[in-house]
Amino acid sequence: MEKEEVRKGPWAEEEDVQLVFYVNLFGDRRWDFVAKVSGLKRTGKSCRLRWVNYLHPGLKRGKMTPNEERLVVELQSKWGNRWSRIARRLPGRTDNEIKNYWRTHMRKKAQERKKNKKVSSSSSSSSSISSSSSFSNSSSPSAPSSPRPGVPALAKGKGAGAEGERSFYDTGGVELPATTDTRVEKNKTVVLEVEEGNKVYSMDDLWKEFEFPEENCGLTTQAVASPIWDYCPTDSLWSMSEEERQLQPVCDNHFQSFPFYNYMIG
DNA sequence: AACTGAAACAACCGCACAAAG
DNA sequence: CCTTTGTGCGGTTGTTTCAGT
Numbered sequence: 389m390e391k392e393e394v395r396k397g398p399w400a401e402e403e404d405v406q407l408v409f410y411v412n413l414f415g416d417r418r419w420d421f422v423a424k425v426s427g428l429k430r431t432g433k434s435c436r437l438r439w440v441n442y443l444h445p446g447l448k449r450g451k452m453t454p455n456e457e458r459l460v461v462e463l464q465s466k467w468g469n470r471w472s473r474i475a476r477r478l479p480g481r482t483d484n485e486i487k488n489y490w491r492t493h494m495r496k497k498a499q500e501r502k503k504n505k506k507v508s509s510s511s512s513s514s515s516s517i518s519s520s521s522s523f524s525n526s527s528s529p530s531a532p533s534s535p536r537p538g539v540p541a542l543a544k545g546k547g548a549g550a551e552g553e554r555s556f557y558d559t560g561g562v563e564l565p566a567t568t569d570t571r572v573e574k575n576k577t578v579v580l581e582v583e584e585g586n587k588v589y590s591m592d593d594l595w596k597e598f599e600f601p602e603e604n605c606g607l608t609t610q611a612v613a614s615p616i617w618d619y620c621p622t623d624s625l626w627s628m629s630e631e632e633r634q635l636q637p638v639c640d641n642h643f644q645s646f647p648f649y650n651y652m653i654g
Numbered sequence: 655a656a657c658t659g660a661a662a663c664a665a666c667c668g669c670a671c672a673a674a675g
Numbered sequence: 676c677c678t679t680t681g682t683g684c685g686g687t688t689g690t691t692t693c694a695g696t
Contacts, residue, residue, distance in 0.1 A: 398664075398690085420681060432681075437665065440683095472684055483684070484664080491687095492661055 395429040399438055403428055407435055408443055416444075441484045448480030452489055460486055 399407075410426040416439055419432030428435065441447075452460070456478055463474045471483035471490075478486065 396666075418681085433667095433683095434665080436682075441664070469685065485662095487685075488661095488663065495661090 394431060404443055407438060411439055441482045446480055460489060464490060
């Protein structure tokens with residue numbers, strides 16, 4: 389009946405590392421393939437989701453800026469719940485994130501509306517709360533709302549500069565459109581040195597890098613890209629053909645420990 | 655200090671569409 | 676042209692953390 393158990397639920401750090409590695413190799417298109425080859429017991433769908441919502445370089449984390457909030461409200465009223473479309477206008481934000489944001493804020497608004505109704509019905513007869521979309525105000529831009537550690541030690545996308553107008557979805561994968569400098573992170577040297585020297589980095593370690601924005605000040609949209617990218621080879625890999633990759637594993641130690649290695653040679 | 659509700663975030667599910675065979 | 680497969684999207688649910696009482 390069950391062919392292979394499919395893992396569900398929260399992703400482990402190793403899984404993240406593994407996924408990033410393989411996405412680096414094969415791009416972010418063939419998710420089924422990536423899922424299979426990586427040995428992750430996840431569906432391609434699940435891998436894609438994890439990538440898009442969490443691991444993607446260029447993801448901005450942390451609270452929405454007032455600007456972004458305004459934009460979301462504006463675009464939502466214009467396009468409806470086309471979250472992915474809206475997300476494209478908000479570099480670094482995912483449709484999921486926006487969706488969640490909207491949901492909580494709709495709830496808030498609904499509550500406010502209820503309150504107002506009660507008040508207005510008891511006091512006067514004016515309606516008016518309806519389409520006013522008082523979001524930009526109600527979202528209290530100044531509300532500090534302490535950063536949520538909901539995400540393991542990495543949701544601190546504080547100093548994310550909201551610059552750049554490009555869908556972060558187009559990581560391009562192998563067939564990256566040679567438009568602009570799609571990914572700043574790619575220029576960073578490192579080779580999936582999750583184990584650098586003799587030190588082994590956990591995902592937390594990797595993420596921590598981003599708690600010090602000064603170190604990334606040269607970056608714009610990608611400023612808070614998933615730090616794991618720092619540890620992944622990119623350019624070299626992107627430009628390699630599949631065959632080349634087979635012949636020339638990037639970092640042997642790791643490489644061989646990944647199921648992919650067996651897959652390729654076997 | 656313990657409890658409870660709300661908020662934020664992560665992940666899954668099902669459907670629709672597009673491309674490949 | 677039809678079928679299959681993969682991907683993207685929107686909706687929904689579950690989990691964790693925080694703030695207020």
